[in-house]
Amino acid sequence: MSALEEIPMEKNDFLLYNEIIYHIHTCQDMDDLKRSILAQVKLMIPYTYASLIVVEIDPETREIRHSDPFCLPDSFTALEEAWIDRDHQDESFWVSHAPESIVVRSSDLTGEARLESPIFQELYQQYNIYDTMSMNLAYDHQVMALLTLYRTRADGVFTDQEAFYLRALAGHVNYAYYTMAQREASKPPKTRTMEELVQDYELTRRETEILGLVFQDLNNEEILDRLHISRHTLLKHLQNLYRKCGVSSRWDLLKLRP
Template identity: 30%
Template sequence: MSSRLLLVADDPLSASALRRALRAASAFEVLDGYVDGAASCAATMIAHAPHVVVVDQMRSRDDTIARIAEVHSVLPATKIVLLQDHMEPAWLTAAATAGADAAIAKTFRLDGIGALVREVAAGNVFHAFQAAQAMPRPTAGSLLSELTDRELEILRRVAAGAPNSRIAAQLWITEQTVKFHLSNVYRKLGVSNRTEASHFAYVHGLLDTPTGVAA
């Protein structure tokens, strides 16, 4: 049975376009209509019990955070994905604290957003939000443990010299999804590009021999 997905938004036109894109991803039963993010949504969430909730960026940041927190409160097992224009760290931390599982930049092509939401729903993406100043310097092992199985698999293939197009074909995902996972890998490992990520993988035993990979 496909996962039920419900949209939370305050713009009917944006909600309609997103609903079409998510239905095209074919992995979800996208429920009709959308939840108006300007008002409480607890009763609707309980009635429909969606497996995934996509919260579209709203005009009011307070409303956006309130809806994320409300969904997380009444349906703690439901995956919550935020679609957002601006990816400022402080704002994303606030969304994660409220209960968001992941944030996707709205600069992604609309027809690729469904694939990214599918990765979040499948548990292939997670974010750990911690106060860096309160934590000891992370070890290589702890950094690698932050990676999901899919992210680790993509890191190994990148380090072996595979381009995004080949990785996408091998894993039956889109190139945009590969880029999405790589951006998470770079952030979690504290590296900036493919060369640094490949070097990290080799130094820490993920490959037998080093490979030269262009940034």
């Protein structure tokens, strides 16, 4: 039995735990489930930011691809998309390879040295992030997503008790996510032409141009090189696209691809 498994759960926490499980298993669609997971986890484990990122593994090369960040608050999505562009630089990247759910805290991996890493310095520092706790979602030895919670320095590091709580929720979160993914995959796809997308969402010329490049699987850096615009301008156009198209991430935009 591991150290995390030996930590007892208080009666009130156990009641809350059961309430969280109920909400997770009664969601109506994938977006509802993602939002519920992040919101319900926060009831037991306070955090400043959180994300749920889709994980796909190439069956032949075993190469990992992260995509479709779903974040609370929504404004955190831009940072997670930047992280996806350079995910191999993160010391916890290996978590996405694990065939079963594990919980990892960045403060355990490298201690205070984590604050000097490129990821912390160039991405997390602007949000005053001090510690992270991640758990991969896996079912039947298949990795599906990566859940990450973030805290600022004022809130301190994640505790052993909180790591235990997250691990205790893993089985239910994994099964709910797996069954919802299977249900979503069985739905017939709905596609529209580019012209219909432009008309339906009232896109500007520049928004249409950027959407076309996103549909070509270009990342932010490649789009910047192609259009010769500033990063701020690109992020502003992407936010407008998300708003007009009623989506919350780049991956959702790709689902609209003709």
